[in-house]
Amino acid sequence: MPVTVRLPGxxxxxxxxxTKLSASGATLREIIADIDRRHxxxxxxxxxxxxxxxxxxxxxxxxxxxxxxGGASAKVPDGSEVMIIPAMAGG
Amino acid sequence: MIDRARIVLPRALRExxxxxxxxxxxxxxxxxxxxxxxxxxxxxxCRNVHPAPxxxxxxxxxxxxxxxxxxxxxxxxxxxxxxxHPRSPAYPSPTDRAEALWPLAGYVLVSLRADTPxxxxxxxxxxxxxxxxxxxx
Numbered sequence: 001m002p003v004t005v006r007l008p009g010x011x012x013x014x015x016x017x018x019t020k021l022s023a024s025g026a027t028l029r030e031i032i033a034d035i036d037r038r039h040x041x042x043x044x045x046x047x048x049x050x051x052x053x054x055x056x057x058x059x060x061x062x063x064x065x066x067x068x069x070g071g072a073s074a075k076v077p078d079g080s081e082v083m084i085i086p087a088m089a090g091g
Numbered sequence: 092m093i094d095r096a097r098i099v100l101p102r103a104l105r106e107x108x109x110x111x112x113x114x115x116x117x118x119x120x121x122x123x124x125x126x127x128x129x130x131x132x133x134x135x136x137c138r139n140v141h142p143a144p145x146x147x148x149x150x151x152x153x154x155x156x157x158x159x160x161x162x163x164x165x166x167x168x169x170x171x172x173x174x175x176h177p178r179s180p181a182y183p184s185p186t187d188r189a190e191a192l193w194p195l196a197g198y199v200l201v202s203l204r205a206d207t208p209x210x211x212x213x214x215x216x217x218x219x220x221x222x223x224x225x226x227x228x
Contacts, residue, residue, distance in 0.1 A: 008159065009093070009166040009195045019166070056192060058152045060160075065152075085159050086193065088121070088150040088172050089141070091186030 001078035003031060010086050014042045023082075028059060029072040031082060046084060047072060056087040097224045098171055098197050098212045099130040105227075107134045109208045112175035112201040118144040121174040123158060124199060130228075131170045139174075147186065148174045171197030171212060181209040183220050191215035197223060 002022045012019055016039055025031040029051065036043035046057050051072055053059060059066040059074075060083045066074040076082060104124070111120045111134070121139045126132035135158060138151040150172070162168045172193060176184070181202035183191070191198065194216035202209040214221045 006159075008169075008193070010193045056190065058156065060156055065156075083156070083159060085152070085155060087152065087190075088155060088193065089148060089190045090174060090198075091119075091147040091184045091190070 003076055003078070003080045003082055005031065005035065005082045005084065007084040008086070011045060011084065014045045015039045025076060027072070028061065028066055028074045028076055028082070031076055032072070056089065058085045058087060059083070060085070093128060093166055093195055095129050095170070095195075095197050095214065095223060097129055097226060098124075098199065099126075099228055100124070100199075100210075100212075100225050101131065102227050104131055104134050105210055105225075108173055108199070108201050108210060111136055112177070112203055112208065115139070115175060116177045116203055119146070119148045119175050119177065120201075121148040121150050121172070123150075123155075123169060124171040124173055124197070125158070125168050126170045128167060129170065134173075145177070166195050169193070169196050171199045173199040173201065175201040175203060177203050179204060181211040183213055183215050188215055188218045188220060199225075 002024045005021045023031045023034040053071045122137040123135040124131040137154045139148045140151045141147040141149040181200040197212045199212045212223050
């Protein structure tokens with residue numbers, strides 16, 4: 001069963017304008033790779049060159065912060081809702 | 092797509108921003124201006140969790156998550172992100188420009204450097220800054 005990925009318009013350029021996508025995978029990394037296959041470049045907006053979640057990107061699996069569950073290796077249960085939310089920061 | 096050419100900020104909510112900035116000084120305050128399109132209907136004060144809050148801000152990600160999750164159309168509801176500059180002008184700093192990841196939202200800055208606080212709004216994207224007018228309604 002695929003998962004639903006929600007993201008704000010701030011990331012829409014990386015998904016061809018879509019802000020709600022269906023994706024498949026058992027881990028967050030696999031989910032991101034699945035979206036990247038359809039929207040090349042998406043993964044680089046979320047993961048750094050080492051495959052780690054970027055500092056200024058927050059990801060939730062349901063109500064859980066993915067960083068507290070292994071980051072990109074976090075397991076994503078079937079039917080979950082994944083939310084990818086850029087940080088709000090400055091100086 | 093929402094293209095905010097201005098922000099409608101009622102006087103009472105503008106005063107709320109200034110009050111938050113004053114209460115937080117010398118640290119920077121931060122939060123969300125929520126409403127519909129260009130019109131701000133409420134101020135959501137957020138926690139500044141940056142370890143150097145006198146010169147930097149990061150909105151508490153838990154608060155951001157709750158606001159995002161609760162909204163059926165966050166891009167429309169998020170009119171602007173605000174923060175204060177206790178000692179510098181109400182203009183996006185190099186850090187503000189470098190860390191601006193929400194190109195559809197306005198960025199509202201409150202400066203306390205003068206006796207009379209200043210409040211200005213901008214669109215910030217790809218390191219480019221464009222001021223947008225604020226009206227009271």
